[in-house]
Amino acid sequence: MKQTAIDYGAVFQALPGMVAVLTPELVYADVNEEFCSMSGRKRQDLVGRYLFDVFPDNPNDSGASGMRNLAASLQRVITTGERDAMALQRYDVEVAAQPGEWEERYWSPVNAPVFGPDGKVALLVHRVEEVTELIKARGGPSGSRARVLEAELYTRARELQEVNERLRQAHAREREVAIALQEAMLPARRQVGHYDAAVRYRPAVGALNVCGDWYDLVDLVGGHRIGVAVGDVVGHGLAAAGVMGQLRSALSAASRVAEGPGEALNVLGRYANVVDGAESATAVTTFIDFDEHTITYSSAGHLPPVLVHADGRIEFLDQATDPPLDARPDPIPRPQACTRYAEGATLVLYTDGLIERRREDIDTGLARLADSLGRHRKEDPERLADAVLLELLPPGGATDDTALVIVRL
Structure with a gap:
């Protein structure tokens, strides 16, 4: 049977979940359709732009750390060449149609390297699971239960980050x-x-x-x-x-x-x-x-x-x-x-x-x-x-x- 060449571009666009491809300089090289849909951005608003110019931390929240954590994860992938799965992150995302308005979002990112012919990291695959609706469900008979779930998930995420930081410090001491x-x-x-x-x-x-x-x-x-x-x-x-x-x-x-x-x-x-x-x-x-x-x-x-x-x-x-x-x-x-x-x-x-x-x-x-x-x-x-x-x-x-x-x- 004659084999048909696979259209990997179409496969990429059809991938479930938000998927972006970044250069080692953290510039968007490509995004799939769901990334555009869930982030509220058009493809031309993303491709060719620096990640944190598009999605900066909320300047109105001094405690915002989602983008800083993401930057650290991506740098680890570039440095080590190893896949990095992040804990659940809270991000404040500026509403594209309403500059200055920020929307609370919860994303679970995984970052993975793509190697070039020289063995160096040539691209980064940034995949995001959107869990905002699960955590921020409001109203109706399940509203209070959802708020409890939100609090529990956010608390567990913060605890996991603290554990990871302690492990990182212990590993750093062992390394020294x-x-x-x-x-x-x-x-x-x-x-x-x-x-x-x-x-x-x-x-x-x-x-x-x-x-x-x-x-x-x-x-x-x-x-x-x-x-x-x-x-x-x-x-x-x-x-x-x-x-x-x-x-x-x-x-x-x-x-x-x-x-x-x-x-x-x-x-x-x-x-x-x-x-x-x-x-x-x-x-x-x-x-x-x-x-x-x-x-x-x-x-x-x-x-x-x-x-x-x-x-x-x-x-x-x-x-x-x-x-x-x-x-x-x-x-x-x-x-x-x-x-x-x-x-x-x-x-x-x-x-x-x-x-x-x-x-x-x-x-x-x-x-x-x-x-x-x-x-x-x-x-x-x-x-x-x-x-x-x-x-x-x-x-x-x-x-x-x-x-x-x-x-x-």
Whole structure:
């Protein structure tokens, strides 16, 4: 049977309930018919206009907060890329045909992101359930019952907002503690100062999104050698930060006595099997020999390091990749590979927050990283790190942690 193309414009207009599409600047891009009908506005009065120019808070009510709450919700969606369902809101809406006259309305909004090809929030879907008639029913035998219902619903909504605010504050405190703990367990800048290196750690946006990303640089025994590693623990908050600290310390110790990075990850894998919360943790470690101009590396389920050769050639170090740390109850020796470099090359290790975006193939993110490194390769490590973060991280911050290490060879 021949399939007929779906007219999504007609579907949008026929959607039940009030639905609007907003740009990240909170300008109306489109509205459906019911949004116009229930808001008392014509489409030409909405499309192309800033949301809060059309629907400001009532200037005659100093306690009005509906539009302020809506603005906060929309900003959360833009920043986190996550859907946000709001509690029941009271809005005073100016009557279109009677400027200066305000009508009390009750709306239950849900805001959701629409992502563009680059993985960033390109549009916002703002859906509203109109419940004014239910809450503000007046007159007749049910009038008093409706007024009681209105009072109860409004009280519950205010209570829910207060609970949400307390949770937000608690989550913010947890985030601050987790970040402080995480940064305390990562090498300080003065510890990497005798290398020509730059390190960066960027926590995720959102109160609970502090994750378990880590990096490490250690002096190795024998010759002019260092070990450079990054890793990622699945999970969020204090628990992930604690596991991160254990794994980083264990790999740092193992690297100092191991014959190579494969053996170091073998030891770390055995340790991860007895650490609660280390499930599916990943890591990659590189041993740099400055005398021999070689990099030996091994990866446990982690993204490949990037070697930017002095002539601009980009090499992904992906010839020794194995499953995550705890993937095997009885680990077998992990692979390792070796590559050579000329003086002036640059080694880059990173975690997935730098390149991964929702609904985007990971190869796209890797290509974006390679392009940025190639264009800025002549910068010193500190400036190169800043340039890469500026170009690759979303303006509002990523929803996953990012660790970045850059070493000039």
